[in-house]
Amino acid sequence: MSRKKTPKSKGASVPAASALAAANGPRLACPRTAHPGPDAPPNGPPQANRPSLGGGSDLYDVAFKVMLVGDSGVGKTCLLVRFKDGAFLAGTFISTVGIDFRNKVLDVDGVKVKLQIWDTAGQERFRSVTHAYYRDAHALLLLYDVTSKSSFDNIQAWLTEIQEYAQHNAVLMLLGNKVDSAHEHVVKREDGEKLAKEYGLPFMETSAKTGLNVDLAFTAIAKELKQRSMKVPSEPRFRLHDYVKREGQGNSCCRP
């Protein structure tokens, strides 16, 4: 499979999102990414084996679109910033407006996998904007905040939404974020595990603040998508659930 060129992996927004972001002014609590630019893909996200247009220096073999969804304030933007830049900027929470994306290329068993990660606004008023993007998502990370019972209670509604708008074969993972907040940890890990089991989802607790399990979540998604798109007969089948259970720090299976 040939190597392709991608646009530079700076943040950018599609026109609709750019307009929304511009209309609402600066909004970064975490170092967010609403910088509409010339390298925004003209026709939405890339498909596997179909690289984006435009020049740039990052090479990749396959590209996928990953969407971050969940209530406002659960930490979607911070999770993305942690993954992309390895940073966490605490501060005033400023909600995402519309939708942004950032690219990151991972090396998965010698294959360059480009993830184009779409960070959606959790606020209800942007729902109609974000609905339009579900259809193209190859994977979705559904987040709740372990310090917010309501964000956990809303997971079922998010799953209904995903069922309605996303492709039926999209990879889906449930993440309980902010696990660093030990004192305010109101949603037990067991509750997250139970819900995930009920819906057959891989599950992990994460922290955008400390970085716990953040790389792992995206790597697991990249491995699963790569395996699905490049079936190498000699390669052992990648099992997403097992991988996440085995590798996730703080998971019940791995605790001393």
Ligand SMILES: Nc1nc2c(ncn2[C@@H]2O[C@H](COP(=O)(O)OP(=O)(O)OP(=O)(O)O)[C@@H](O)[C@H]2O)c(=O)[nH]1
């Ligand atoms: N303690 C802790 N705080 C976090 C973590 N992740 C995010 N936060 C804080 O939670 C708040 C909301 O984070 P965001 O990433 O902006 O939330 P969001 O899900 O993108 O929210 P919307 O853009 O409105 O949908 C911010 O004040 C962050 O600093 C985490 O892992 N631990």
Ligand SMILES: [Mg+2]
């Ligand atoms: Mg956000």
